[in-house]
Amino acid sequence: MCKVFVKTFTISTSRRFEALNVTDIVEQTVAESGIKNGIVVVHAPHATAAIVLNEYEPRIASDYLEWVRRYVPPGGGWRHDEIDDNAHAHIASAIIGSTRVIPLKDGRLLRGTWQEVILLEFDGPRAGRRVVVEVIGCK
Numbered sequence: 001m002c003k004v005f006v007k008t009f010t011i012s013t014s015r016r017f018e019a020l021n022v023t024d025i026v027e028q029t030v031a032e033s034g035i036k037n038g039i040v041v042v043h044a045p046h047a048t049a050a051i052v053l054n055e056y057e058p059r060i061a062s063d064y065l066e067w068v069r070r071y072v073p074p075g076g077g078w079r080h081d082e083i084d085d086n087a088h089a090h091i092a093s094a095i096i097g098s099t100r101v102i103p104l105k106d107g108r109l110l111r112g113t114w115q116e117v118i119l120l121e122f123d124g125p126r127a128g129r130r131v132v133v134e135v136i137g138c139k
C-alpha cells in the first residue's frame with residue numbers, strides 16, 4: 001500500500017539567470033504529507049529551468065549560472081534561437097535535468113549538510129515557474 005502526496009508551488013523569478021533555494025517548501029510539503037519514509041520527487045515542469053541538489057552559498061550559486069553562460073552561451077549561434085532566442089536555456093535544462101529524487105527516512109530528507117534543493121532559472125524573469133513536490137511512501 002502506497003500513499004502519495006503532491007503539491008505544486010508557483011514561484012516568480014526576477015532575472016534571466018537566477019538560482020532560488022526551494023528547500024524550505026520541499027521540507028514543509030514533506031511535513032504536511034505525514035509520510036515518514038519513502039522518496040521525494042522534486043520536479044520543475046519546464047524546458048528552460050532545472051532542479052539541482054547542491055550547496056546554496058551566493059558564490060557557488062552564481063557559479064552554476066556562470067558555468068551555463070560560459071559553456072552554453074546565450075546567443076551562441078544555436079539554431080533554436082531563430083524561434084525564441086532561448087536555446088541556451090533549453091540545452092542547460094536538458095543537460096542538468098529538471099527532476100531530482102531524494103530519499104526520505106523518519107520524516108527527514110536524506111540530504112547532505114551542503115545539499116539544498118535549488119531551482120535554476122535560465123530564461124527569466126518568469127512569473128509562473130512551477131515546482132512539483134511529490135512525496136511517495138509505501139509499506
Ligand code: ZN
Binds near residue numbers: 083087
Ligand atoms: Zn525556446
